[in-house]
Amino acid sequence: MLEVSKLSFSYNAGRADEVPALHTLDLQIDSGELLAVIGHNGSGKSTLAKLLVGMLQPTEGQIVVDGLPSTPSSIWEIRRRVGMVFQRPDDQLIANTVIDDIAFGPENLGLPRDEIEQRVREAVEALDLGGRINTQISDLSGGEKQRVAIAGVLAMRPNYMIWDEPTTMIAPQQARNLIALAHELRERTGVSIIHITHFMHEIVAFDRVVVMDGGRKVMEGTPREIFAEADALRAIGLNVPLVTELGRRLERRGIISAGTLIRNAELVEALRPKAAALPASEPRPEPREEAVPAAEQAEPLIKVRDLRFSYMAGTPLEQLALDGIDCEVYEGETLAILGGSQAGKSTLVEFFNGLRRAGKGHVWYRGRDVGESGFDLSQLRREVGIVFQQPESQLLEDIVGKDVSYVPRKKKLPPAESRALVERALTDVGLDYETYRLRYIYALSGGQKRRVALAGVLAADPKVLILDEPVAGLDPRGRSELADLIRKLSQRSGLTVVLVGNTIDELSELADRALVLHKGKVVRQGSLRQLLRHADDLHALGLALSEAAELALDLRTIFPNLPLDLLDLDELETALLAQGLAV
């Protein structure tokens, strides 16, 4: 048993700039238990994780791991018993190949060679890495890297494993596999897993959930008990899974009475008798594909024809990224470019603003060929602003005001005009100009840095704004704030917006039109609703669906006429009621 009693921790304890992070926390974790710790950024989750593995020492209180109190002199044994998987796969893999990295921990423990071999073999098998053992770490996908990291910890045979938000930086499909893996590992090895996350849908199958807020444990119980308290969760900015909410609504209407539902399958079961009682109806004809929106007949702002590109071209490491892309971006529209990993999305948008020109094929901006000699690239790049993945690590200056005014200064605008642009950009992203102008960027939180990065692009007054996977690493609150911001911008100034992503979520739902990329080709095109009508093949293309679309797909097994082109809970509820459900 891992016992935490009256645990408090402050950064810089005892100094004037003391920052309390945890307050008298009590927690017991049984061996073999799957525990989820959920809470917002800044709720103290990661601090707790660091204390459990002995990377921080408590200010007050005690941690006892299977009878061994955690003290500075016992930390190596504590770290053997409690392993940790970090958020970014790149930062925790030490060796160059998969097998060498998995062996790193056991080697540090000073085990004999055949024991190391044995443990490495077990870990490789448990994580299904058999075919990849001699692969270079740099050739793995994010999800595979995360699996190698877990294998490396598992090979040390820990009793407890802490997963510190391992799903935020990897593709949704891979994240889902990782959660399934937690259960499999527990069955196989009896290890206890403490999964830290801010995504509710990941934790429905966990044994117990601890909810943290402001450094305190505010709730504790099974997922069902926790999700039953939807209002209390909402008060601290957390949501329940969509199926729970839909179940509540249907229960309030008196259609079902099944208590708190946490899995899609449970709702399907609860509704099955109702569905069976409905008179068999004619299969509904698929709706006629509506005509293309009017904007598409106009001359496109950006036009791409037969674009081909490979990374490391002409070397043994060559990798095809774009394989004959044709597409357009129209003025004033919001376009989503969707696809799984390695689909070529990020590469494509770098062609939109001339960051890449080395490919075959053509890109036109306002009717002019970008590849032509004499084309003004600087001008293009200011008009087509791009916010890269994890923009917070790409800030160029040390002070907020300086970074945001980067482009106005480069353009040598008069100070008053420059100031107005910076002020508007900061206000747009929700940061007060006077408060933040002189702040040091390093001292800001991750979410604030991301806003600064966005403001830096907005201050250039772009005509097109490209956001590359803007929600990666953001918690649910951050995601919906970003969606609101983009909606506001595109409505106010008629800004053309290009959103790159791997999920049909609240952000891609803002799009008038979507492209789906797969292996460097455009494989689907149309409005989001048109795409959702074939939701089942979006999975095969490596896309993750929104909770609403996922649930609609599951409910269709009992309501064959249920439409799939549903964007949110309200639409799903209406569509479900329209199937003829009665009390």
Added chain:
Amino acid sequence: MAIEFSRNITFGQYLNLGSPIDRLDPRSKIISTWLLIFAALLVNSYLGMGLLALCILLILLVARIPLGYTWRGMRLLLIAAGVFFVFQVLFHPNPAPETTWWRWGYISLSLDGLAFAGLMFLRVVLLYLLISTLMFTTSMMDLADGVEIMFDPLKRIGLPINELVMVMVIVLKFVPLLVGEIERLLKAQAARGSSIDSGSLKERAQSLGAILVPIFINALQRAEVVATAMEARCYRGGKGRTKRRVLRFGRNDAIAMLIVLLFVAAILVLRFS
């Protein structure tokens, strides 16, 4: 110009081509490389240089390294060595008068100068090829294990060999990540309209200078995270650490070493006879 440095930086990249050379014991590769470097430094005739070049060409062929790839990585070096070559020809001290075609003060153009500078040029190119071939064909862990075992005796006099090797491994592992980071920052800069691929030379230099601070800070933050991750996996230096991998000196190693020794011996005989 597109911003893709990694494509042109070939040095230090392990290619994992699965050739017989890849599978050799790293110790025999390291020793052979040292022997050939030694030979390259001693060689003073075109015949000897030809032998050395032949040996290296042989290694490149057996290792199946694409020549185009090697060539791409060498272009910068060739330019530098070319400039050096011209200086050495022009400023050759005491050229023999009968083969001097033109002379003006210290500057001359002579057969002696050409011959001497040519040898120097070939030596630089061959040294570069040798070391990059070792990197192309040897994974970082192999290299580290080889170095650690070869320097093992130095542990007795208290040198922290394991720690030094670990530092080397991590530095080399993070070089590509750092290059990636520089690329990303340059792109971020270019996306904001100032860039290394357009504008005057002064503007380009300024752009490059401006990213040094963010690069440095990112690297420091990353180093801290990596150190934490290593400690979380109980790394506390070489003491009490064991190894999964064993190095084996096999038949192929013996053959390879023999061939290299023959070449080196031939070069030495040529040099000192």
